[in-house]
Amino acid sequence: MDFTIPEKLELLRKSVAEFAEREIAPLVEDMEKSGEFPKQLIPKLGEMGLLGLVTSPDYGGNGMGFLARAIAIEEISKVSAAVGITLQVHHMGCWPIETFGTEEQKKRYLPKLAREAIGACSITEPSGGSDVFGMKTTAKQEGDYWVINGRKCFATNSHIAETFVIVARTGEDAKGRPAFSAFIVEPDFEGFSIGREENKVGFRGAYSGELIFNDCKVPKENLLGKEGEGLKIALATVNRVGRPGMASISVGLCYASLEEATKFSKERVLYGKPISNLQAIQFLLADIFSYAEAARWLNYRANWMMDQGLPCDTEMTLAKYVATENAFLCARWACEVHGGYSCILEYPVQRYLRDAWVAIPSGGTSQVAKIVLARHVLKNF
Numbered sequence: 001m002d003f004t005i006p007e008k009l010e011l012l013r014k015s016v017a018e019f020a021e022r023e024i025a026p027l028v029e030d031m032e033k034s035g036e037f038p039k040q041l042i043p044k045l046g047e048m049g050l051l052g053l054v055t056s057p058d059y060g061g062n063g064m065g066f067l068a069r070a071i072a073i074e075e076i077s078k079v080s081a082a083v084g085i086t087l088q089v090h091h092m093g094c095w096p097i098e099t100f101g102t103e104e105q106k107k108r109y110l111p112k113l114a115r116e117a118i119g120a121c122s123i124t125e126p127s128g129g130s131d132v133f134g135m136k137t138t139a140k141q142e143g144d145y146w147v148i149n150g151r152k153c154f155a156t157n158s159h160i161a162e163t164f165v166i167v168a169r170t171g172e173d174a175k176g177r178p179a180f181s182a183f184i185v186e187p188d189f190e191g192f193s194i195g196r197e198e199n200k201v202g203f204r205g206a207y208s209g210e211l212i213f214n215d216c217k218v219p220k221e222n223l224l225g226k227e228g229e230g231l232k233i234a235l236a237t238v239n240r241v242g243r244p245g246m247a248s249i250s251v252g253l254c255y256a257s258l259e260e261a262t263k264f265s266k267e268r269v270l271y272g273k274p275i276s277n278l279q280a281i282q283f284l285l286a287d288i289f290s291y292a293e294a295a296r297w298l299n300y301r302a303n304w305m306m307d308q309g310l311p312c313d314t315e316m317t318l319a320k321y322v323a324t325e326n327a328f329l330c331a332r333w334a335c336e337v338h339g340g341y342s343c344i345l346e347y348p349v350q351r352y353l354r355d356a357w358v359a360i361p362s363g364g365t366s367q368v369a370k371i372v373l374a375r376h377v378l379k380n381f
C-alpha cells in the first residue's frame with residue numbers, strides 16, 4: 001500500500017492553486033453579488049487542461065484521470081466552490097459521451113469540450129431528484145428525430161453549456177417499469193430553451209437552471225448509448241463522476257475552512273494573546289483538521305480505485321456523503337472560531353458554510369447516500 005501522491009499530481013496541485021489565486025480569486029466577489037458565471041474564465045480553464053482532465057488524448061483531453069481531477073477540483077474549490085461545481089458538472093457532461101457514445105459522437109463533441117466549451121448533465125426534474133423513476137420528460141421517435149417534451153430543473157451550467165447530456169422516458173422495460181434513454185442535446189435544437197435561473201444561497205456564480213423541451217427535435221444519431229440504457233448511463237455518471245466531484249469540492253471547502261480559521265485564530269487577540277492559545281479554539285482547529293483529512297483520503301481512495309478500473313460505486317458514495325457532511329461541520333467550526341466576524345460578508349467562512357450546505361443535496365442527498373451505504377453494510381457485514 002502506497003499513499004504517496006505522485007509528483008506529477010503534486011505539481012498539478014501547485015499549478016492549479018496558483019491559477020485559482022491568480023485568475024479566480026479576483027472574480028469571487030462579483031460572482032457572489034451578481035450570481036453570474038464569468039464567461040471569460042472558460043478558455044482559461046481549457047488552457048489549464050482542466051476541461052479535459054477526464055477526456056482521453058484521443059479526443060483532445062489530457063486523460064490525467066480521476067485522482068488528478070479530485071486534486072484539481074479541491075484546489076479550485078478552496079478559492080471558489082462555484083467554479084468547482086461548474087467544472088465538476090462539465091466533466092459529468094463529457095464522461096458519458098466518451099464512455100457510452102459512438103465514435104462519431106466522441107469526435108463531434110469531446111475535442112471542443114476538452115478545450116473551450118462547457119458541458120452539462122441534467123437528470124433531475126421538478127417531480128423529485130431522489131425518485132429517478134418519477135422522471136416525466138418523454139422522448140418519442142418520429143422519423144429521423146426523437147421528439148422530447150418535459151422539463152428539467154437544477155441543471156448546473158444551464159446558461160453556459162454548449163452540450164447537455166439528458167435522460168428522458170422512452171417506454172417501459174420487460175418488468176413494466178419506465179424505461180429511459182439518454183440524449184445529447186445542443187442549445188440551438190428546435191424546441192429546446194433555457195428557463196429560469198435559480199437564485200441560490202451558495203455556489204453563487206454557478207448557474208442552476210431549468211431546461212425546457214417543447215417538441216424538441218433531437219436527431220436520432222444523438223441517442224447516447226442504446227435505447228433503454230438511460231438510467232444505467234445516468235446512475236453511472238452520478239456515481240462515478242458526480243459524487244466524487246461533489247466530494248472534491250467539499251474537501252476544498254474543509255481545507256479552506258481550516259486555513260481561514262487558523263489564520264484568524266493567530267491574528268485575533270483576546271486577553272492580551274492570540275486566541276490560538278485558548279484550548280477551546282485549538283480543539284476546534286483539531287476537529288476541522290481531522291474531518292478534513294478523513295474526507296480527503298476517502299475521496300482519494302475512491303478516485304484512485306476509479307483510475308485503476310476497480311468497482312468503486314460504494315466508495316464514491318461514501319466519499320461524497322462524508323466529505324459534504326464534513327465540509328458543513330468544518331465551515332461551522334471555522335465560523336465559531338471567528339465569533340461575530342463570521343456574520344460579516346467580508347470574511348469568507350460564511351461563504352464556505354453556505355456553499356457546504358448547498359453541496360449536501362447536489363449529486364444526491366445524504367439520506368439517499370445512507371440508503372446505498374446501508375444496503376452495502378447489510379450485504380457485506
Ligand SMILES: Cc1cc2nc3c(=O)[nH]c(=O)nc-3n(C[C@H](O)[C@H](O)[C@H](O)COP(=O)(O)OP(=O)(O)OC[C@H]3O[C@@H](n4cnc5c(N)ncnc54)[C@H](O)[C@@H]3O)c2cc1C
Nearest residue numbers: 121122123124128129130154155156361362363364365367
Ligand atoms: C446546486 C445544485 C446543483 C445541482 N446540479 C444538478 C445537475 O447538474 N444535474 C442534475 O440532474 N441535478 C442537479 N441537482 C439536483 C440534485 O441532484 C437534487 O437536488 C437531489 O438529487 C435531491 O433531489 P430534490 O432536490 O428533488 O429533493 P427530493 O428528492 O425531493 O428530496 C426531499 C427530501 O426527501 C428525502 N428523501 C428522498 N427519498 C428518500 C428516501 N427514499 N428515504 C429517505 N429520505 C428520502 C431527501 O433526502 C430529502 O431530504 C443539483 C442540485 C443543487 C442543489
